[in-house]
Amino acid sequence: MTATELPASLMATLPGQHYTDPAIFALEQSRIFESMWFCAVRCDDLDKPGAFQTVQIGRESVLVARDRGGRLNAFLNVCRHRGARLCIEEQGEVKRSLQCPYHAWTYGLDGKLIAAPNLQGMPDVDRSEYGLHRLHLREWLGYAWVCLADEPPSFEDTVIADVSARLGDEGEIDAYDVASLKLGKRIRYDVKANWKQIIENFMECYHCATIHPELTEVLPEFADGFAAQYYVGHGAEFGSDVQGFTVDGSEGVQRIPGVGEHQDRRYYAITVRPQVFVNLVPDHVILHRMFPLTPERTLVDCDWLYLPEVVESGQDLSRSVELFHRVNQQDFDACERCQLAMGSRSYANGGVLVPSEHHIGAFHEWVRERIESTSDGAAR
Numbered sequence: 499m500t501a502t503e504l505p506a507s508l509m510a511t512l513p514g515q516h517y518t519d520p521a522i523f524a525l526e527q528s529r530i531f532e533s534m535w536f537c538a539v540r541c542d543d544l545d546k547p548g549a550f551q552t553v554q555i556g557r558e559s560v561l562v563a564r565d566r567g568g569r570l571n572a573f574l575n576v577c578r579h580r581g582a583r584l585c586i587e588e589q590g591e592v593k594r595s596l597q598c599p600y601h602a603w604t605y606g607l608d609g610k611l612i613a614a615p616n617l618q619g620m621p622d623v624d625r626s627e628y629g630l631h632r633l634h635l636r637e638w639l640g641y642a643w644v645c646l647a648d649e650p651p652s653f654e655d656t657v658i659a660d661v662s663a664r665l666g667d668e669g670e671i672d673a674y675d676v677a678s679l680k681l682g683k684r685i686r687y688d689v690k691a692n693w694k695q696i697i698e699n700f701m702e703c704y705h706c707a708t709i710h711p712e713l714t715e716v717l718p719e720f721a722d723g724f725a726a727q728y729y730v731g732h733g734a735e736f737g738s739d740v741q742g743f744t745v746d747g748s749e750g751v752q753r754i755p756g757v758g759e760h761q762d763r764r765y766y767a768i769t770v771r772p773q774v775f776v777n778l779v780p781d782h783v784i785l786h787r788m789f790p791l792t793p794e795r796t797l798v799d800c801d802w803l804y805l806p807e808v809v810e811s812g813q814d815l816s817r818s819v820e821l822f823h824r825v826n827q828q829d830f831d832a833c834e835r836c837q838l839a840m841g842s843r844s845y846a847n848g849g850v851l852v853p854s855e856h857h858i859g860a861f862h863e864w865v866r867e868r869i870e871s872t873s874d875g876a877a878r
């Protein structure tokens with residue numbers, strides 16, 4: 499049955515090969531992850547000059563480092579001499595410079611070439627010209643967002659627009675003052691599934707009554723199958739007997755001061771394409787960053803963020819963390835179960851979306867438009 503022959507209640511999904519085909523994944527790497535703003539690192543993780551992290555964005559290893567003036571810079575993690583990987587470690591700290599372990603070409607934390615064996619005998623070598631390849635970087639919500647495109651798309655028209663489209667007003671997220679919050683917990687998940695499986699799962703709640711007993715106890719409306727993301731501006735309301743966004747519904751920690759009365763006792767979920775989820779509740783924020791590595795493997799870093807005084811006081815955050823940790827495990831198990839069937843001939847033409855999932859169809863169309871673009875790195 500073709501998409502045009504489907505009953506009015508159903509909408510076609512992407513075909514199975516979109517979740518397994520290396521050629522399609524390569525297009526996604528070049529035309530999505532390498533051309534859009536990508537949430538790379540948490541700024542507080544690089545809290546002193548010389549601190550650095552390496553992350554995988556599309557096909558590129560990216561190096562983010564804080565320079566002596568306190569500024570964050572992003573570069574391709576490639577020595578300009580013979581192409582050696584400059585930093586192999588996922589994170590670390592240097593005193594004043596980054597040195598290639600192969601031939602000792604040495605770069606300042608601003609990316610400029612500052613030394614190399616026999617460089618004084620090569621007066622025609624422009625040290626700026628042969629510095630590290632710099633990437634565009636913007637700080638927002640306490641994270642460094644990096645874009646590999648020569649001409650990045652408007653941050654306001656992409657990242658912030660996704661938040662505005664979900665909340666109805668970009669200013670709604672300002673109430674949570676996310677950049678000022680501190681990391682209370684981070685868990686990394688190694689998910690054996692395509693990145694799109696994870697986004698599709700996060701966007702809908704048709705599955706919630708089936709696999710999320712703890713979540714639907716706290717947010718009873720989710721048992722009806724419609725995710726908060728289905729409605730612009732909507733926040734799912736806590737159950738009448740629920741005190742906080744915790745695994746047992748018990749009281750949480752101090753409420754974020756800026757949260758308005760209309761936002762209190764509500765949960766907001768936001769998808770920021772292509773790889774970020776933001777979850778807002780009155781006393782903390784949960785932020786997921788996805789790092790797609792292969793067509794069938796995605797790393798997910800999940801950060802639980804609280805008021806600085808909550809983290810510094812050593813308050814027990816375990817009930818707060820446990821709720822979404824269980825949700826993550828339940829979701830990722832479901833994604834992996836789906837991924838196992840993506841190569842089946844039964845799914846060669848894809849599956850179907852029921853009405854509460856129809857907004858996922860817009861995401862599928864967006865992916866199609868991106869990978870069918872005629873130019874890599876073009877802003878759309």
